[in-house]
Amino acid sequence: MGSKERRERERSEQRQRILDAALQIITKEGFAALSMRKLAEKIEYSPASIYLYFRNREQLAQELSEVGFNDLLLMLSAAAGLPRAIDALHAMGAAYVKYGIGNPAMYRLIFMGDSEFIDAAFGNQSKDSAGVRAYGVLLDVARRLQSDGVMKNVPLIELAELIWTALHGIVSLRIGCSRMKLTPPERLARLATETIASVTGD
Amino acid sequence: MGSKERRERERSEQRQRILDAALQIITKEGFAALSMRKLAEKIEYSPASIYLYFRNREQLAQELSEVGFNDLLLMLSAAAGLPRAIDALHAMGAAYVKYGIGNPAMYRLIFMGDSEFIDAAFGNQSKDSAGVRAYGVLLDVARRLQSDGVMKNVPLIELAELIWTALHGIVSLRIGCSRMKLTPPERLARLATETIASVTGD
DNA sequence: GTCTATAGGCTGATAGAC
């Protein structure tokens, strides 16, 4: 009986269509502009039908943020793969900033949200979420830096957060203050990672 | 004829009453929750009457953000007054974080807003706005650091932005991800400013 | 100056017909 499988496939295709349209909307107009009505119109559906695939707007946003975390994870993992820890740090910084500046609406949704998607990505959820794994990539780079003598007198967690907040600051200031003239973010990211890497030992 | 002056005084008192109530609302519930209706209810007024004092919600928010910038400026100025540049840096970092963590809704409004209050505070507006002056305090500390040999091979502006984005990252990550367990922000700020201060010369 | 009343929107979500 293939008809049951066909129905399930069609159902998941439809879910994906909805997610794609939602992603388009928040990319172009931001998360605040994502309404069920607008979304329905985009996929030529009635608003009511979306509720057959997603419990509510919150769940939709939740799943969108998972897509974002996955994209970020992919970019960070690739960068962190470099053999020398210091190269991995610079590449990770560049990748983080590139992701944030290239996907401001998604970055906002994930890291600057009024809602609590990060908590969902980290806390109560599956231990293997993209968010947790991305944080793992950061921790790993920090650990390798310390074994190369960089900031080895500081707790690992604090070094990791120092790196993260430095990069997050560069991205989020730019997103929040979009019309201000600032130093190019790639340049600032490089400066930040070089500053951190230059602190050797105690 | 004191009656004209009395009317003007009463008018500005009423304006202040509205601003105070608005500040209370955004402090407790965030800027998104600030509506003209809710504001009117709080001061026991009709919604329509608020429009006699403020052109629209945007102008109200604009003036609120100026209050915030002024508070921040006061804290930063005091900190930056320390005689040794490095002490000024640490104190400024502590003050910035204290302001941001202590006033998350206002910090959000000013630096993480969807609207463009920072542009108003810096760009087209008066050259003597609190925002411009706060940035001036930061620039001054950066200049003094460089004349003490800290990061003197980097353009002044970039050092200033490095400091700013580091502190902003600490504050805004905490505000955006409120339920995550992170290192205390004062500790991270100290780590960040010490890291920067430790980079001497070329 | 302050009010009531209202125009003209928007929103998330659901009941019930088909």
Place this chain on the structure above:
DNA sequence: GTCTATCAGCCTATAGAC
């Protein structure tokens, strides 16, 4: 599964009475 119609609420802003 999908629709129409609708509930119940929110919002900014304004016109016009007092």
